[in-house]
Amino acid sequence: MFRRISKYWWCQMLGWTAYFVINVFFTYTFSNKFPNAFHYVSMLILIAFGVLSTHLFRSLINRFNWVNSSVEKQVLLFFTMMAGTGVVLYLGYYAVIKVLLRREISPVVLGILGSFLITTLWWLIYFAWHYIERNRSSQVNQLKLETTVKELELKTIKAQMNPHFIFNALNSIRALVDENPQRARTAITELSNILRSSMQTEKSETVSLENELNIVKDYLALEHIRFEERLSVVYEIDPDTLELQVPPMMLQTLVENAIKHGISRVIRGGSVYITSSLMGMQHVITIENTGQLVENDLNSHGLGLQSTRQRLSLLFGNKASFEIRNKDEQTVVAKVVMPLL
Known part of the structure; x- marks a missing residue:
């Protein structure tokens, strides 16, 4: 079962779980007590919209193959994805907490900045991962190309050698035919x-x-x-x-x-x-x-x-x-x- 889960979803689960644990840890450290039930609920809602927003924009990247664009386009893409997911994350969180549950949340500016901070970290990891994978694939392809070239050169040398050897051997035999x-x-x-x-x-x-x-x-x-x-x-x-x-x-x-x-x-x-x-x-x-x-x-x-x-x-x-x-x-x-x- 677990083998069917892709690396992407493993990273999503582990990353957001780490966010949840770190949030609880710092809340307990500064207040010297565990968060209340609503705090846990609000974090789970935030994580749900975090997964939804990042997955949505990642699907757009994969559909149009933007991750293989030039460096300049990827820099622009990074800021666009960071802003887009940050806005979707905050609006979804705001709609559920403020509108549906009618609970007070942090000021809008602080909320948006917090969302941007989370999505910035997420997209930094995402683009860094693909940059490393692309370089690794490039190195593997280069090695395969060098191996192929080497094999072709070796075959060329062998193809040259055999006629050379046969020619010399036939000359030796020709000298013996009449003698x-x-x-x-x-x-x-x-x-x-x-x-x-x-x-x-x-x-x-x-x-x-x-x-x-x-x-x-x-x-x-x-x-x-x-x-x-x-x-x-x-x-x-x-x-x-x-x-x-x-x-x-x-x-x-x-x-x-x-x-x-x-x-x-x-x-x-x-x-x-x-x-x-x-x-x-x-x-x-x-x-x-x-x-x-x-x-x-x-x-x-x-x-x-x-x-x-x-x-x-x-x-x-x-x-x-x-x-x-x-x-x-x-x-x-x-x-x-x-x-x-």
């Missing part, structure tokens, strides 16, 4: 596994590191067909990090970058060293590969590295970081630092 058809068929199977895994994670903002590693292993198996003994891979994965969340295809993109811009440029080939570890409240992933970043690479804004920076920024803000640099004269290191989710 070794059997290996080409094996490579197509590996590519199918990668695409299947990437499609399963397409709808997710993050995936577990374990799932991401499975895609990387399929990709490196595909590259092993092309590089053979010229490519070696070493994994050093902390088991505690396998269930941690990472952006989908991020690790694969960095490994692909290591192969394309590192290993493939070295005649004798090289190695890729993938690590995942915990450092305090951070998840650190590094990919070290044989090769060197030249000046053009350092200033590059290629799709793979750019998408990595964008997704980390969208998902974690300034709590995540990404850097790629020459570790020494023979090794490049890419490092991703993410907060623990």
Whole structure:
């Protein structure tokens, strides 16, 4: 039953009850005795017309949606509502007490001022409540908009990445078609596994590191067909990090970058060293590969590295970081630092 009562009526009941209690308290404090029966009756009549007048004018506000007007109009509306309810409150109270019950009441000026004081407080609370609610709703809508924009940006990045990856993989397979058809068929199977895994994670903002590693292993198996003994891979994965969340295809993109811009440029080939570890409240992933970043690479804004920076920024803000640099004269290191989710 009580759950069906709206917040507005709860506020009406509690507010006027508080007025009744405060009035009795001060009457008792100043006169050192409880009010007589007529005083209680007159207060109940005043409260009845208070509820009637405020509810009547509130209904007008809701009907014409005046509460969402500009600030200037709301200031004018506040004084209009305060005056209107004050007059209705006093006239109703005066008509019942003076005309029907034929009892003496306070002077008209004092009575009207008292009514205005009551209605001013009521409308101050009413407009303050709606101002706070409107700001809260605005903040919620802003957050929803930012979330929607972020999701659209992430989907755009993913849509750009998949064709980029498929193009590179098909180039690798094309090189094998004439040289070794059997290996080409094996490579197509590996590519199918990668695409299947990437499609399963397409709808997710993050995936577990374990799932991401499975895609990387399929990709490196595909590259092993092309590089053979010229490519070696070493994994050093902390088991505690396998269930941690990472952006989908991020690790694969960095490994692909290591192969394309590192290993493939070295005649004798090289190695890729993938690590995942915990450092305090951070998840650190590094990919070290044989090769060197030249000046053009350092200033590059290629799709793979750019998408990595964008997704980390969208998902974690300034709590995540990404850097790629020459570790020494023979090794490049890419490092991703993410907060623990």
